[in-house]
Amino acid sequence: MKLIHFSDTHLGFNDLDIINELGINQREADFYDAFSQVIEQIKILKPDYIIHTGDLFHRPSPSNRAITFALEQFKIIEALNIPFIMIAGNHSTPRTNLSSPILKIFENFKNIYVSYNQEYKKIEFEDVVFHTLPHMHDESKALSQIELCEENLDNTKRNIMMLHCSVGAGYLMAEFGEWVYPHDKESLFSQMDYVALGHWHGFGKVGKHENVYYSGSTERTSLNDKRNSKGFLEVALDDSLHVNYHEIQIRPIKTYEINCEDYENAVASLHVNDTKDALIEVKLTHLTPLQSIDIQTRDIKNLFSEALHVSIKREFKQTSGEATLNDIEALSLEAYFLEHIKEESKPEEFDRLKGKIQGLFSAYEEVSDDTL
Numbered sequence: 178m179k180l181i182h183f184s185d186t187h188l189g190f191n192d193l194d195i196i197n198e199l200g201i202n203q204r205e206a207d208f209y210d211a212f213s214q215v216i217e218q219i220k221i222l223k224p225d226y227i228i229h230t231g232d233l234f235h236r237p238s239p240s241n242r243a244i245t246f247a248l249e250q251f252k253i254i255e256a257l258n259i260p261f262i263m264i265a266g267n268h269s270t271p272r273t274n275l276s277s278p279i280l281k282i283f284e285n286f287k288n289i290y291v292s293y294n295q296e297y298k299k300i301e302f303e304d305v306v307f308h309t310l311p312h313m314h315d316e317s318k319a320l321s322q323i324e325l326c327e328e329n330l331d332n333t334k335r336n337i338m339m340l341h342c343s344v345g346a347g348y349l350m351a352e353f354g355e356w357v358y359p360h361d362k363e364s365l366f367s368q369m370d371y372v373a374l375g376h377w378h379g380f381g382k383v384g385k386h387e388n389v390y391y392s393g394s395t396e397r398t399s400l401n402d403k404r405n406s407k408g409f410l411e412v413a414l415d416d417s418l419h420v421n422y423h424e425i426q427i428r429p430i431k432t433y434e435i436n437c438e439d440y441e442n443a444v445a446s447l448h449v450n451d452t453k454d455a456l457i458e459v460k461l462t463h464l465t466p467l468q469s470i471d472i473q474t475r476d477i478k479n480l481f482s483e484a485l486h487v488s489i490k491r492e493f494k495q496t497s498g499e500a501t502l503n504d505i506e507a508l509s510l511e512a513y514f515l516e517h518i519k520e521e522s523k524p525e526e527f528d529r530l531k532g533k534i535q536g537l538f539s540a541y542e543e544v545s546d547d548t549l
């Protein structure tokens with residue numbers, strides 16, 4: 178028996194305010210592209226079942242474009258005549274009953290089976306039972322649902338468990354309302370042929386359990402996710418379990434550090450090749466306040482002219498001996514800042530920077546003065 182396991186596709190996610198030639202947010206388009214790649218691979222690999230372990234959409238109420246895209250893709254999946262089992266993740270679970278669960282839109286597809294009501298659901302076929310546990314808000318209810326799962330084990334068939342949660346505290350995503358699977362119920366995993374997990378965005382087997390896997394997400398929902406490999410799992414369940422990770426093509430992310438104690442040399446020795454269409458993060462370290470004025474964001478961005486996006490983090494050098502700025506009655510941030518620069522720099526340098534600072538502050542005021 179062959180399964181394709183994928184997860185955390187976060188359709189509708191967007192970021193960075195970059196619009197592509199079709200008028201779509203580029204990062205949003207990247208997520209659609211990643212999803213399509215998995216579907217293309219499914220057509221080739223022809224599994225017996227397809228499973229998705231949650232966070233199909235990024236939001237409980239996705240945009241029209243995200244819903245339209247999903248319906249187009251599920252029409253393709255439907256035509257393959259392969260059962261597709263999907264559970265809700267925390268991102269697709271509404272927090273109140275005022276909103277209807279989005280996964281309900283797939284109820285009328287013949288080959289698509291959805292589990293989303295914060296309840297255990299047994300989805301049964303001739304040779305296999307899928308024990309689905311979608312995202313749960315309420316931990317005591319979750320426990321009763323896990324017990325239902327235990328009672329429904331079927332020794333005459335394969336048993337596959339599907340969950341969207343953190344197993345232990347090690348796989349938390351630092352999001353609101355995450356579900357942590359109870360440690361004393363992990364023993365249930367060994368009674369399953371395979372445990373498919375969603376929520377954690379990296380691929381991996383979970384600790385000591387030989388049959389428990391996160392497939393990871395198909396794209397990165399944060400620039401803090403520096404993984405350059407995303408994909409899906411091909412799971413073979415014959416005499417033994419074989420899990421094969423397939424990588425898809427995603428936009429690369431690269432990080433650079435420029436040590437400003439030796440700025441010129443640090444810039445000269447940067448390896449900026451292979452940055453075409455990439456997401457770039459540059460960390461300026463050991464900055465002094467004066468350098469921070471001189472080193473313009475534009476200059477750094479120009480070093481990576483072919484990149485899709487460059488984000489810059491500025492880390493200041495720790496200084497001892499705080500100045501006497503507390504004594505100054507600053508009339509404005511500009512005056513306060515100018516006074517600080519005056520203390521920190523030589524007179525001729527101060528004259529040069531003064532104009533620049535005033536220019537920056539006036540530009541800021543033009544932008545922020547939208548109250549009129």
Ligand SMILES: [Mn+2]
Nearest residue numbers: 185232266376
């Ligand atoms: Mn997720």
